[in-house]
Amino acid sequence: MCSVLEKNFICMSALFVNNSDRTKFLENSINLISHTLNQRQINDLELLMNGAFAPLKGFLNQDDYESVLEKMRLSNGSIYPMPITLDVSNEIASKLKRDDLLALRDPEGLILALLEVETIFQPDLTREAKCIFNTTDTLHPGVDYLINKSEKNYLGGKIYGLNKPRHFDFLNLRHDPADLKEIFYKKGWKKIVAFQTRNPMHRAHYEILKRAADENEANILIHPVVGLTKLGDVNHYTRTKCYQEIIKKFDSDSAMLSLLPLAMRMGGPREALWHAIIRKNYGVTHFIIGRDHAGPGKDSNNNDFYGPYEAQDLVEKFKDEIGIETVPFKMQVYIKESKEYKSLDLVRDDETSLNISGTELREILKEGSEIPDWFTFPEVAKILYDSYPSSDKQGFTVFFTGLSGAGKSTIANGLMARLQEETSKSVTLLDGDLVRQHLSSELGFSKEHRNINIQRIAYVASEITKHSGIAICAPIAPYKNQRIAARKLVESFGKFIEVYVGTSFEVCEDRDVKGLYAKARKGLIKGFTGLDDPYEVPEQPDILVDGSSNDPSLEVKKIYEYLQSNNLI
Ligand code: PPS
Numbered sequence: 001m002c003s004v005l006e007k008n009f010i011c012m013s014a015l016f017v018n019n020s021d022r023t024k025f026l027e028n029s030i031n032l033i034s035h036t037l038n039q040r041q042i043n044d045l046e047l048l049m050n051g052a053f054a055p056l057k058g059f060l061n062q063d064d065y066e067s068v069l070e071k072m073r074l075s076n077g078s079i080y081p082m083p084i085t086l087d088v089s090n091e092i093a094s095k096l097k098r099d100d101l102l103a104l105r106d107p108e109g110l111i112l113a114l115l116e117v118e119t120i121f122q123p124d125l126t127r128e129a130k131c132i133f134n135t136t137d138t139l140h141p142g143v144d145y146l147i148n149k150s151e152k153n154y155l156g157g158k159i160y161g162l163n164k165p166r167h168f169d170f171l172n173l174r175h176d177p178a179d180l181k182e183i184f185y186k187k188g189w190k191k192i193v194a195f196q197t198r199n200p201m202h203r204a205h206y207e208i209l210k211r212a213a214d215e216n217e218a219n220i221l222i223h224p225v226v227g228l229t230k231l232g233d234v235n236h237y238t239r240t241k242c243y244q245e246i247i248k249k250f251d252s253d254s255a256m257l258s259l260l261p262l263a264m265r266m267g268g269p270r271e272a273l274w275h276a277i278i279r280k281n282y283g284v285t286h287f288i289i290g291r292d293h294a295g296p297g298k299d300s301n302n303n304d305f306y307g308p309y310e311a312q313d314l315v316e317k318f319k320d321e322i323g324i325e326t327v328p329f330k331m332q333v334y335i336k337e338s339k340e341y342k343s344l345d346l347v348r349d350d351e352t353s354l355n356i357s358g359t360e361l362r363e364i365l366k367e368g369s370e371i372p373d374w375f376t377f378p379e380v381a382k383i384l385y386d387s388y389p390s391s392d393k394q395g396f397t398v399f400f401t402g403l404s405g406a407g408k409s410t411i412a413n414g415l416m417a418r419l420q421e422e423t424s425k426s427v428t429l430l431d432g433d434l435v436r437q438h439l440s441s442e443l444g445f446s447k448e449h450r451n452i453n454i455q456r457i458a459y460v461a462s463e464i465t466k467h468s469g470i471a472i473c474a475p476i477a478p479y480k481n482q483r484i485a486a487r488k489l490v491e492s493f494g495k496f497i498e499v500y501v502g503t504s505f506e507v508c509e510d511r512d513v514k515g516l517y518a519k520a521r522k523g524l525i526k527g528f529t530g531l532d533d534p535y536e537v538p539e540q541p542d543i544l545v546d547g548s549s550n551d552p553s554l555e556v557k558k559i560y561e562y563l564q565s566n567n568l569i
Contacts, residue, residue, distance in 0.1 A: 014051035014178065015058070015113070016161035025162055029111055033095050034103040035088050037112070040145070042165050043227035043263035044084055045104060045112055047278070049161035050176040052260075054281050059086040061119045061156030069131040072270065079321055080277070081270040083132065085123070085154045086115065093120055093153035102155065111162055118157040125150060133267055134306075137299045141230055142265035165261070170226075170240055175258045180221075181283035187253070191218035193286035193327055194279045196293070198229040198264060199358065200242040200384060202376040204332040206249055207341040208288065212327045213254065216286050220255035222247060223279065228263040230296070238387040245379040258282075266296035272311035276324050286325040289315055331355075334374050366391055391567045395425075395465035395494045398559065399486060401477040401538060402501030403530050404516060405508040407547030407555075408432065411501060412474040414556035423569050425470050430457050432475040445527050451482050458486035466493035478535040495568060499559060500538040503547035505530045 017025060037045060047053045055078050060068065063075045065083050072081040086104075096102060102115045125146040129136045138144045167174055175183070184192055193212045197205070201222070213220050222243055226236040240259065247257045262278065265271055271294035276287045293311035298304060312328040319326050330343040333353035347353045356364070356375050361384075364371055368390025371381045398415065400408040409431050419427045436443070439456050443449040454477050461471035471490075477483050483498065490496040508530070509517040520528035527533040543562050545555040563569045 014054075014161070014176070015049045015159045021160070022162055025114055025160060026111070028101075029103045029114065029162075032101050032103040032114070033092060034105050034111075035086075035092050035115075036105050036107055036109075040228050040263040041086060041104075042106055042112070043261050044086075045159070046165045046261050048084065048159055049113060049164070050178075052177050052262075052278050052281050053084060054177075056080070056084055058115065058157050058159040059155060060084055062121045062154075063119075065121075065123065065154065065156065069128060072273070079273070079318055081132075082265065082267065082274040083128065085156070087151040088153050088155055089151050090153060093155070096120060096155070104159075106165060110166065112165060113162055114160040115155060116158045116160065117155055119155070121154050121156070122152055123154050125152075132265075132270055133296075135299065137305075139298070139300050140266065140296045140305055142267050142296065145265075167261075169237065170259055173240065173257055173259045174261070175282075177282045180258060183256070184219075184283050187219070189219040191216060191286060192221050192284045193218040193288060194221040194223045194282070194284040195288045196260075196275050196279070197222075197224045198233055198239075200234055200239050200376075200380060201246045202380065203374065204334070204341055204355075206246060206377075208290070208329050208332060209250075209255070212286070212288050212329070216325070216327065218286050220250060221282075221284060222255065222257045223260050223282070223284075224257075225262045225264055226259040227261040230264070230266055234384075234387070238383060241383045242380045245377060245383065248379075249377070264294060266294055268293070268295055268306035269311045269314040272315050273318060273322075276315050276319070276322055276326070280322050280324045284324065286327050287315070288327045288329060290329045291331045339374070362388075368392065389468070391495075392569065393468065394568075395468040395470060396497065396563075396568050397461040397465050397471040397473065397490045397494070398497045398499060398563075399461070399477070399483070399490075400472070400474040400499045400501055401483060401541075402503060402547060403505060403508045403535055404476055404528075405511050405513055406501040406503035407549075407552060408474040408476075408501045410552050411499075411545060411547065411555050411559070412472050414552055415559055416472055418556055418560055419470060419569070423470075425468070425569070427470045427472065428460075428464050430460060430471060430473045430475075435475065445529075445533070447479070447533075450476075450478065454479075454482040454486055458482075458489045461486070462489045462493055465490050465496075476529050476535070478529050478533065480536040480538070483538065495566070497542045497559075497562070498538060499543045499545055500541035501547040502537075502544050507548045 048056055060083055067073055067075045068080055068083045072079060074080050096117050098117055100117045102117060103111050104113045104115055105111050126136055129143040129146050133140050133142045136143060138147050193216055195209055209220050224239060224243055243257050247255055272289055279287050289312045291308045296305050315326050330345050332341045333344050333355045334341055336352040336354055365384060365388040400412050402408050412429060416427050416429050435457055440453045443453050454475060457473050457475055461473055464471040487496040512518055516525060519525045520531050529535050543559055545558060549555055
C-alpha cells in the first residue's frame with residue numbers, strides 16, 4: 001500500500017515488523033512474560049502500531065513522560081500533549097528489567113506486539129491528572145482512570161508490532177493512516193477537512209461540514225471515534241449506522257467515512273491538540289474544532305471542566321507546528337423563522353433559536369416522543385428509535401427479596417400471570433427454588449455460595465432485560481451488597497425494581513410451609529436465614545409488600561400499578 005512518496009513518513013513510522021522478523025519474534029514469544037491488555041491499551045496499541053500516534057515509537061519512557069506532562073512535548077522537543085503509557089501490575093513489573101521483551105496480548109491470548117522494556121517507573125498519578133487534565137476530580141473520566149483503574153507501574157519502550165487487533169464490525173470503514181493517505185491520493189483530494197465525533201450526527205453537524213468544505217474548498221472526512229468514549233455514550237454500532245446515513249447526504253466524491261479506534265481521555269484542550277496531530281498523521285489538512293471539544297461534562301461542583309472554546313484556542317496556537325489548519329466552529333442553532341442553521345453568536349434579537357441537547361434527546365427517546373425534523377434526518381431518527389426503544393418497549397427486572405416462606409413465590413407467580421394476561425411481553429420467573437434446581441444445583445448456603453447464586457440470577461435477569469423481556473426474580477437475596485450489585489448489572493439495560501416482601505420472621509416460622517424452620521430450630525439445617533444467618537432488611541426498596549396478607553392479589557395489584565405508573569407496561 002505504501003507506494004507514493006508522501007506516504008513514506010507513515011510507512012517508516014508504523015511499528016509493524018517485517019515478515020521474517022515477525023516469524024522469529026513469534027517463535028521466541030512463547031517463553032516471554034505476557035501482559036493482557038485492557039480495552040484502552042488495545043486501542044492505544046493499535047494506533048501506535050499503525051502510525052496514528054507518530055512520532056511515538058512505543059509507550060512513553062520516563063523522560064518523555066515527564067516532558068509531556070510539563071511541556072506538552074517529547075524530550076526531543078516534538079509537540080505531544082497526551083502521555084501514551086502502559087500501566088501494568090506489580091506482579092508483571094517485578095519480573096521485568098531493562099532490555100527484556102514483554103508479550104502484549106489481547107484478552108483471548110492473541111499476541112499483538114512485543115515491548116522492549118527501556119524504563120520501569122511508578123508515576124505520581126495524581127500529578128499526572130493535574131498536569132494533563134488540570135484537575136484531580138474523579139468525575140473526570142481521564143482522572144477516574146488514573147486514580148481508580150490504572151495499575152501503579154508504567155513500562156516504557158519500543159513496540160514491535162506483530163498482529164493488528166481483531167475487528168469484526170464495519171471492516172470496510174476501518175483504515176490505517178497509510179490506507180487513508182492512499183485513498184486521498186487516488187481520489188485526487190488535496191485538501192481534506194476532518195470531523196471528529198463521539199455522538200450521533202444531526203442536521204447541525206451536516207451544515208457545519210458543508211460550510212467547512214465550501215469555505216476551504218476541501219473534501220470531507222467524517223472521522224468518528226469508535227474506541228473507548230465516555231460512559232453512557234451511544235454505542236458505536238448505532239452511531240456508525242447514523243454516520244452511514246449522513247454520508248449519503250453528500251456527493252459520493254466529496255466526502256468519506258472512516259472509523260477511528262481511539263480511546264478518548266476526554267481531556268478538552270490537550271485532547272483537541274492530540275486529535276489534530278492524529279488527523280495530520282492520517283493525511284488530513286483541515287481539522288474542525290467545535291464547542292467544548294472532547295469535553296468531559298460537569299465537575300463535582302457542577303461547573304464545566306474547561307471553557308467552551310479553550311480547545312480551539314490551544315490548537316490554534318500550535319497549528320503551524322503541527323502542520324494542520326484549524327476550522328473553528330461556534331455552537332450552531334436552528335432559526336425557526338428562516339428555517340436555517342447559524343452560529344449562536346450571530347442570532348439576532350428578533351430570531352427564535354432552537355436546539356436539542358444530548359440529555360434532551362435521550363429524554364425524547366425514553367418518552368417515545370417524536371424527534372423534530374429540523375433537528376435530525378428521518379433516517380437517523382429511525383436508527384435512534386430502533387436502538388433506544390421508549391420505556392414501555394424496554395425490558396425490566398422485578399427483584400423480590402425476603403425471608404424463606406415470606407410469600408415471594410406466591411406474589412411473583414401472581415405478578416407473572418397478570419403480566420402475561422395483560423401485556424404481550426415475554427415474562428420469565430427465576431424463582432429461588434427453581435434457580436437452585438436448574439442454575440445453582442451445586443451450591444449450598446454459605447455466604448460465598450449465596451453470593452454466587454444471586455450473581456447468576458442477576459446475570460440472567462440482565463440478559464432478559466437487555467432483550468426487552470421481563471425478568472421476575474424471587475430469591476431470598478439476604479445481603480445488601482449483592483442486591484446493589486444485581487441492580488447495577490441490570491440497570492445497564494433497563495429498570496430494576498426491588499420488591500421487599502416484608503413478612504416478619506415470626507409469621508414465616510409460624511407458617512413453615514416447607515418445615516424448614518422446624519428443622520433449623522433442631523439444628524438439622526445450619527446457617528438458616530433469619531436464625532443463624534443474617535437477613536439485611538432493604539432500607540429503601542422500590543416497593544414494600546405485605547407477604548402475610550390474606551389476599552396476595554392485592555399485593556400483585558400494588559406492583560402492577562407501580563409498573564404502569566412508571567410507564568414500564
Ligand atoms: S439465597 O440466599 O438467595 O441464595 O437463597 P435462595 O436460593 O433464594 O434459597 C432457596 C430456598 O432454599 C431453601 N433453603 C434455605 N433458605 C435459607 N437458609 C438456608 N440455610 C436454606 N436452606 C435451604 C429455602 O426454602 C429457600 O426457598 P424460599 O422460597 O425462599 O423459601
